[in-house]
Amino acid sequence: MTDQPAENEGPIVPFLRIGPPPDRTRWEGWQQWRRIRDTFIPAPRLSLRQYTDLSPRRRGLHDLHRTATHVNMRLQETPMSMRVSGLMRGRLQNNALKVEPGTRDGLMVNGGGFQGKTETACSAAAAFEDLWRAVQRQRLPEQPQDPGTRDVFVPVAYCRLPVRATPKALCKTILDVYGDPHPNNLDGLIRSVRDAVRDHETTALLIDDVTRLRLHRGDDQDTLDLIRELMDLNVTLVLIGVDIPHSGLLRGAYIDPRTKQWVFPDVKRGKSHNEAASTQTERRFDMVDLDPFGYTTPAGISAFLDHLAGIEEQLRLFRSFDGMLTTGEMPEYLFRRTHGIVGLLRRLVEDGCTEAITSGEERLTPELLARTSIRLGNLADLDPDAGEIPEIPQDIKPPQQPQKKSKRPRNTVFDDRGDRPAADG
Numbered sequence: 001m002t003d004q005p006a007e008n009e010g011p012i013v014p015f016l017r018i019g020p021p022p023d024r025t026r027w028e029g030w031q032q033w034r035r036i037r038d039t040f041i042p043a044p045r046l047s048l049r050q051y052t053d054l055s056p057r058r059r060g061l062h063d064l065h066r067t068a069t070h071v072n073m074r075l076q077e078t079p080m081s082m083r084v085s086g087l088m089r090g091r092l093q094n095n096a097l098k099v100e101p102g103t104r105d106g107l108m109v110n111g112g113g114f115q116g117k118t119e120t121a122c123s124a125a126a127a128f129e130d131l132w133r134a135v136q137r138q139r140l141p142e143q144p145q146d147p148g149t150r151d152v153f154v155p156v157a158y159c160r161l162p163v164r165a166t167p168k169a170l171c172k173t174i175l176d177v178y179g180d181p182h183p184n185n186l187d188g189l190i191r192s193v194r195d196a197v198r199d200h201e202t203t204a205l206l207i208d209d210v211t212r213l214r215l216h217r218g219d220d221q222d223t224l225d226l227i228r229e230l231m232d233l234n235v236t237l238v239l240i241g242v243d244i245p246h247s248g249l250l251r252g253a254y255i256d257p258r259t260k261q262w263v264f265p266d267v268k269r270g271k272s273h274n275e276a277a278s279t280q281t282e283r284r285f286d287m288v289d290l291d292p293f294g295y296t297t298p299a300g301i302s303a304f305l306d307h308l309a310g311i312e313e314q315l316r317l318f319r320s321f322d323g324m325l326t327t328g329e330m331p332e333y334l335f336r337r338t339h340g341i342v343g344l345l346r347r348l349v350e351d352g353c354t355e356a357i358t359s360g361e362e363r364l365t366p367e368l369l370a371r372t373s374i375r376l377g378n379l380a381d382l383d384p385d386a387g388e389i390p391e392i393p394q395d396i397k398p399p400q401q402p403q404k405k406s407k408r409p410r411n412t413v414f415d416d417r418g419d420r421p422a423a424d425g
């Protein structure tokens with residue numbers, strides 16, 4: 001049988017995005033993402049009966065929409081992400097509102113791989129931008145937004161440090177956000193970055209995967225100096241990375257016992273690219289950790305259960321039931337499979353749902369998930385040397401089924417199994 005175009009059945013795939021996902025590291029892509037970020041429409045909830053009454057084609061499309069729903073689950077607030085995004089939004093706003101020129105306190109977002117650093121930081125920055133644009137609209141009623149225009153308003157610039165970053169590479173990455181050309185030499189590049197940040201009125205510069213710097217080479221020290229100097233551009237620098245404290249990024253820095261901030265003394269290498277830097281005495285960063293869920297305190301467990309309930313509510317499986325993810329052995333099993341890391345949990349649930357649909361089981365059980373391995377997709381995009389690939393727990397057996405069906409399994413959620421301590425509350 002061949003697939004016939006069936007225009008007569010109308011357009012019924014509103015959930016499909018046309019073209020590749022937006023590239024947030026270019027201003028146009030960031031704008032596109034910022035606008036569509038909360039607009040995905042999940043599949044309608046159909047009963048099995050309603051589903052079987054559909055035509056085969058409609059059923060296929062509904063399955064596609066269900067799958068799209070499972071792979072586009074929304075970002076949920078967690079106590080850990082709320083702490084990071086609250087601090088970040090507060091910092092971005094305060095700094096943006098400061099009138100006098102000068103160094104702005106920066107922010108470092110630290111956490112293990114796949115714990116949601118990128119998504120949490122981007123969504124906090126986008127929320128800030130929504131607000132900031134609304135305020136600025138009164139000032140800039142008609143904004144030119146054509147690519148190539150010098151004065152495009154780019155309040156938030158997001159970029160990712162390339163693997164083995166050099167100062168030149170960092171400058172080019174930043175210039176690429178604006179689509180600006182790359183001058184040939186380092187001084188020209190740095191000047192262009194400073195001009196771009198100023199001309200596009202950027203108030204927040206996010207540098208993701210900052211721990212890709214290898215700080216034992218001369219190049220890397222230059223990059224580090226450059227990053228610190230970027231803080232003098234009236235911009236709030238947000239550095240995001242895995243295990244920042246052990247990355248060498250804090251070399252020469254100390255913690256101010258009064259404010260608990262990291263303080264970088266002035267760059268004393270006599271090679272500062274920024275004349276203004278000579279008038280600066282120090283640059284300050286707050287460090288905020290994005291931790292995984294914990295399973296050792298009632299507050300930690302209850303946050304994990306809330307998160308699972310939020311996931312369950314988004315699933316479209318015909319044999320799911322209330323408490324499918326939050327009762328019985330399931331929460332503990334999910335915790336052991338993922339160590340409470342949101343990104344791993346998401347992958348496990350996504351792949352589990354695919355299996356539940358293809359096998360016709362249409363519900364998630366520990367036994368089904370035991371057949372599902374956690375795949376991290378495009379690993380080529382990650383830098384294992386920078387700790388970006390989390391350790392995935394292996395060989396986690398599903399809980400033993402009780403011999404007699406009548407005996408209800410004891411709820412072991414609150415048992416302390418001595419799993420590794422992590423964020424609680």
Ligand SMILES: Nc1ncnc2c1ncn2[C@@H]1O[C@H](COP(=O)(O)OP(=O)(O)OP(=O)(O)O)[C@@H](O)[C@H]1O
Pocket residue numbers: 074075076077078081111112113114115116117118119120242342343344346382388389
């Ligand atoms: N609060 C959340 N709720 C639901 N899903 C989340 C949440 N935070 C992150 N995720 C999901 O977890 C996955 C990993 O998130 P993200 O890429 O932000 O992690 P990361 O810490 O930046 O990882 P890496 O170290 O690889 O850069 C993504 O698929 C993301 O959508």
Ligand SMILES: [Mg+2]
Pocket residue numbers: 117118119208209
């Ligand atoms: Mg990331």
